[in-house]
Amino acid sequence: MRSPREYSEADVRIRPNSRGSRPRSKRRPDHADAIPALVIGLDRGRARLLTDDGVAVVAMMARELGRAAVVVGDRVDVVGDTSGASDTLARVVRVHERRTALRRSAEDVEGAERVLVANADQLVIVTALAEPEPRPRMVDRCLVAAFDAGMDALLCLTKADLADPEEFLSAYTSLGVSAVVTAAPGAATPSDITGLAELRAAVTGRMSVMVGHSGVGKSTLVNALVPQADRAVGKVNVTTGRGRHTSTSAVALPLPQGGWIIDTPGVRSFGLAHVDPDSLVHAFEDLGAVAQDCPRGCTHTADAPDCALDDWVDSGRAGAVGEARLASFRRLLASRTSSD
Template structure:
């Protein structure tokens, strides 16, 4: 029987079948011994799995996961069990949506750029949504307009909303309709309030850490999926602050800054890191105003955090 993983607590999984039946499922032991699976969690929210219901107690709705389907894509973070290990946050995504704010709190450009790099590395289209429009003054609106111009020019959709005033919510619903979307954002940006608007009756806690809390190590890194009324699914990721640059080496990083891609083949050296090398087309583009200087600073900062020992 085929089902999709909606929730994980590390040992138990909530799965839903194609007919809408929900089961509490455990993972068959063989997956834990499979050397081909390099992540600390071989099954993730969004995975399509095969299950065998426990017929000894049909009312309990328990099942065993016997097989994991092939993933279209997935997104990972570094694992709390070791810097060389990875934790799969979610699988089979159509897009990723970052909820940010210009104030209370302010989402830094560096954080936004790390999110976009992670999404690009796993071939997942990204959307930027800035919340709390209702509290923005002229100064904050200037900052938003600069951000909007920067990221729109690169090719990312940028939206401005107010979850408390219900402004722009219909536009977000249209973007989410019929798609499986990973939604992330720092605590305090209003992500839980937005999800409550999008999924009637859900009533997520609008505290610093939203959603259900399981037991065990790093429970806030677990994702959970919700069905949207108009079709599609939304995956909430309370552990977004743990996102790190994983499985990307220094030579690859520039490929995930979309505006740098047209210049990469023009550099003098094939292995150019775009820092100190002569004949660097990327640096020339920055100096010519064709690449935003702050984005280049983000690139250089992320490059420094990539440790050679990981590879």
């Protein structure tokens, strides 16, 4: 019988690596030549940008960022073809830190939140006084979202020719929320809209987000503020009392006198599952200072045990104004989980 052969390393054939032997580097380029820009729109995975030099650019996302890395209002750095010429495509390689982020939860499911707009200074909540009827709980929820994001809030009441605004405004007086009242009965030109000058003054020089139900007149106001916007204007369904969605995606529009308006699609819900009650109370300086004496984990609701806000009112230190502000705050707090 033949003895088994003994093998050595010389008998093993080493196949060459067809991909090369140099290991892949994890280092990424620093893109020192990247150009800063503002995201003014999104469309099917592409971002529409305006560079700091005023050039309109279309860009894709760098692979490491992902397709959903940016929202309207983001400041980004972009490389590639930034000439703005037709059929050119640049690439977003960095997203700057956000100053503010307006968020909304889907169906009030915790963890399902998404950022709607970044870096805005002010949330303009547009609601009609009639046709369709105002929905105060929706307004409350928008206010909560604004306070949570660290943004100022402005109530913009439309169709004041159809209903008196005073009763509606009285619910927000104690919160110190600014308001503008407008009316556009058959308005054909911006000069026919009463209250437009006050609204223009409130948004000029700022980045403002406009939100509201379909049919409340939001697009009419946007077209008046930005004549070249040409946003579609919808009608209210006489059967349901609801408007038809006319804006399909958020878009940032430059104001002639300076600043930006971000027009958003008409909303029918504004989930707030992501909002922490403790962070909300600190949006109100006086209430937040008192709430520091609350026990750990206090929900600040009317049935919360040993809530320092109740002691503040019961002792008389809050006064009538403080008591009204606490009642309004608790109404906002309850709106986090109520249907609108």
